[in-house]
Amino acid sequence: MTEPKATGIGVIKDWILAKHESRTDVGPDEDLIENRLVDSLSFVEFVFLIQETSGVEIDLDCLGINDVRTLATIEKRFLAG
Amino acid sequence: MSIEDYYNPYQMFQWPDTLPEDMWWMSPELTTTFETEVAEELTREQLFALSRFESVNFYSLNVHGIRELLIEITERIHTDDFASASEFFHHFIGEENEHMWFFAEFCQRYGGKIYKQLRGGAETVPPGEAASLLVFARILIFEELVDHFNVRMASDERLDDTIRQINRIHHQDESRHIAFGRELVKVLFERFRSRATQEELDEVRGYLGRYLTYSFETLFNPQVYRDAGIPNPLEVRRRLLEGPRRHEFEAQVFRKTLPYLTKIGLVTHETGSAVPSVEAAQ
Numbered sequence: 072m073t074e075p076k077a078t079g080i081g082v083i084k085d086w087i088l089a090k091h092e093s094r095t096d097v098g099p100d101e102d103l104i105e106n107r108l109v110d111s112l113s114f115v116e117f118v119f120l121i122q123e124t125s126g127v128e129i130d131l132d133c134l135g136i137n138d139v140r141t142l143a144t145i146e147k148r149f150l151a152g
Numbered sequence: 153m154s155i156e157d158y159y160n161p162y163q164m165f166q167w168p169d170t171l172p173e174d175m176w177w178m179s180p181e182l183t184t185t186f187e188t189e190v191a192e193e194l195t196r197e198q199l200f201a202l203s204r205f206e207s208v209n210f211y212s213l214n215v216h217g218i219r220e221l222l223i224e225i226t227e228r229i230h231t232d233d234f235a236s237a238s239e240f241f242h243h244f245i246g247e248e249n250e251h252m253w254f255f256a257e258f259c260q261r262y263g264g265k266i267y268k269q270l271r272g273g274a275e276t277v278p279p280g281e282a283a284s285l286l287v288f289a290r291i292l293i294f295e296e297l298v299d300h301f302n303v304r305m306a307s308d309e310r311l312d313d314t315i316r317q318i319n320r321i322h323h324q325d326e327s328r329h330i331a332f333g334r335e336l337v338k339v340l341f342e343r344f345r346s347r348a349t350q351e352e353l354d355e356v357r358g359y360l361g362r363y364l365t366y367s368f369e370t371l372f373n374p375q376v377y378r379d380a381g382i383p384n385p386l387e388v389r390r391r392l393l394e395g396p397r398r399h400e401f402e403a404q405v406f407r408k409t410l411p412y413l414t415k416i417g418l419v420t421h422e423t424g425s426a427v428p429s430v431e432a433a434q
């Protein structure tokens with residue numbers, strides 16, 4: 072049986088896990104930057120993925136690093152409701 | 153740099169008030185939608201508009217790239233490790249400052265803005281010993297990518313004279329910078345390799361393989377598609393990056409860079425696997 076396709080925050084988590092094969096999970100409050108799960112070369116792709124997943128156009132001038140630091144923050148800030 | 157080569161960038165450009173909109177601002181072969189399904193969905197006017205915004209994005213990338221390289225070179229000039237390169241660095245800093253000025257001038261005059269650079273994420277530059285090597289390797293990759301565009305646009309008669317001139321002048325200086333950069337990267341890598349463990353070498357090679365991909369993908373800016381009036385810009389970007397033409401385009405852009413980095417051992421087929429082989433461009 073194939074796994075159901077991830078939606079919402081699951082898409083973001085899957086993207087991170089695909090880039091870090093040694094990981095099996097990412098905690099909702101885990102710091103993605105401090106733990107080097109998102110680095111300077113993957114950050115652009117990461118932000119575009121959040122935009123695509125949420126359908127929210129992110130104002131890049133106003134985007135703070137703390138807005139995308141954890142999965143919980145991303146969910147609350149861009150994916151809730 | 154010889155004295156005869158010197159030009160005054162602040163006086164040499166005419167800067168007409170406007171550039172005609174009903175023509176290419178970037179060689180169509182260099183635009184991200186060339187020979188793709190996306191281009192087939194656009195009118196000729198939309199393709200012209202897209203080339204206009206893509207050209208402003210290209211010069212914006214130059215502005216940001218030059219800012220970063222100036223910071224790095226300035227940190228190293230007249231330090232013990234770079235004593236012999238410092239004379240060159242003086243010319244390099246001077247010329248790059250001028251390039252940054254005319255690229256910014258073009259963006260602001262004809263695009264009304266410099267496209268923002270999205271920055272963030274952890275700095276994962278591998279081992280401390282490799283810091284300078286990676287700085288100069290990144291500068292070299294960036295300069296070679298830009299030069300691929302400059303050479304073609306400098307001689308493309310479909311483009312306005314101002315655009316051709318900017319590209320010609322930039323290419324003239326960059327040829328020297330690239331020649332110097334190649335030698336410097338080779339020396340720095342030989343020094344690093346003689347002391348590095350296999351794990352450190354793999355880390356550096358992996359990082360540069362990713363940097364090549366990252367640099368290429370900065371050409372695909374969703375804000376450009378949005379400004380050109382193309383719906384669903386993020387989807388368009390994804391379609392282009394996942395589409396069949398991407399590999400050929402990427403191989404063309406790095407057709408000189410990749411063989412050189414592979415020859416000196418800085419990129420291997422394994423670590424640079426994300427970047428298509430040179431044969432794909434031929």
